[in-house]
Amino acid sequence: MLTCKDASRLLSEGQERPLSLGERLGLRLHLWMCVSCRRFEQQLALMRRAMRALRRRAETEADTAELPIAARERIRRALSEGRGQPRD
């Protein structure tokens, strides 16, 4: 019988790799009886979706960003130095 600690770990690993049949059966049985782990499963799914939303938000913000002029000048200088004598 899985403990909640085991079940939560399996739920998390289920986001990383396909679970085995045995793992899935054990998990299903546990979830059937355990409201906390069912909620943890939903919370994991929500966190994953929210991270995707965070990415989309960052993309929208970056959409209008421009390489700052100071950085642009610094890079230009680095490039003209690098051209004379390649670094690395």
Added chain:
Amino acid sequence: MEEAPLNTRLDKPAAGSPETWLDEHGNALYRYALVQLRDPHRAEDAVQETLLAALVAHERFAGGASVRTWLLGILKHKIMDQFRRQVREVPLDDVDDASELDDPADDGDFAPSGHWRNTLSDWGNPQEMLERGEFIAFLQRCLDALPQRLAHLYWLREVLEEDTETICKEMAITPNNLWTMLHRVRLGLRRCLDRTWLKGLSREGT
């Protein structure tokens, strides 16, 4: 400025010169780096490293892909380099790591019997949560409060959507170690969101 382009021959029409790369692709590279690194200075550094590497590799550019695609490919490597440096900055071997990560988290969440100490709260309708937006703001704050190394790994996994194989290879860690750390992050974020976002909601009385 009257200097003729260096590469006017037909075999390298697309390569241009590094100065035109900066003007033509600088913003695109910067935007891409900004999303992934979330830090203007680190993004600027990544653009600079990319263009310098491109300058060195200039002669090897096959011209098959567009310059933009080629530069973005280099940038992706540079971004991964930055993550690698940051993750490896904290030298912890796998064993120490796993035990250090396992115990405190579990002590917080689980009783010695392996059951949750407290019944988990219901977070309500997921769709509604996402649309309300503040959930994401709290998530961001909880992420910022994580140990950097863990936050970077989680970001690589959930935002850059890298798989276990890639992350383990790049960061020189084992899958089991990675999964332990990701699990720890998820437990930690869950607790943090419970404590901050959910508590705020119940205070509002909604």
